[in-house]
Amino acid sequence: MTDKTRNDDPFCSREILSETLFYGTKSFYVLYDIKPVVPGHVLIIPKRHVMGITELTNVEFMELHGLLRMLIPKMLRLYKSDGSYNIVLQTGRYSGMSIRHMHIHLVPRNRRDRYQIRNNRLYVDLERNRKGMGRKFVDSEVKRLRKAFESLAQSHKSDLNSA
Template sequence: MPAESAGAAASDPFCSDMAMADTLICRTRHFNLLYDIRPVLPGHVLIVPIRHVAGFSELTPGEFEDLRKLLKRITAVMSREYASKGSYDVIAQVGEYSGGSIRHLHLHFVPRGRDDKYRMRDEALYENIECRTRCLGISFVRAEVKRLRKLFRCAP
């Protein structure tokens, strides 16, 4: 990810509607659901509070309830769409020692497959990615976003 010096929008894309425009799948009352711009596997999405918060302790009860509902919906849709049989990783890197580079809370949701060969290594979410997904690039991501927008149809 870009360095802090790259500017506010670059270092915190989750506070920029423009930065999220291509990857936004749906918006609930308190959360954005985005496709990861560099998916580690097909179906790799980000669950991001609309309000800028750094960690879970800052979420309100209303935001937690919205998150619970959205996660439930995501697990159902993704299990079906990516044939993951209910298998998934949910990862959040919070705080300066976590390895995360963006200080706006976000959860990675990655549907897992039987032989997907994806493993996190040394806390670095992106360091062990096989070319087969990254090489699909932005056209793959755009097609996925278009497909998933129809499936989710979130309402605020």
């Protein structure tokens, strides 16, 4: 299912993708965002039709890591960033994901970019949802998550208990 090429999404349809494609590796495409928020806004897209990061194989994940280590400094140099950038990955219907095929936004930032004023927009929007999520809520969530992650965190258990 996840290996299937879909014609109903623009990232599986090579025709559309090739319009702004500028680099590729064995498993990933790198293309310019067709509606960039700042200059240098590019997308890293797995060639396989996957929805999210957890569907990548270990080999693909390592390839992605290598790609990012090459791509990020290069893009920041090209767009004269001082080292500032955003990585955005939205997954699933309620995340703001638009095209239902995994895509990582790499957004180089610099002090002149016009998006700067909206940097905290995400938090402004999210603050509206804060009601009912005070300290008591946080404490209960932490308790729940510690329990859920208990078996994975055996080596750190003493750290948690002494905290």
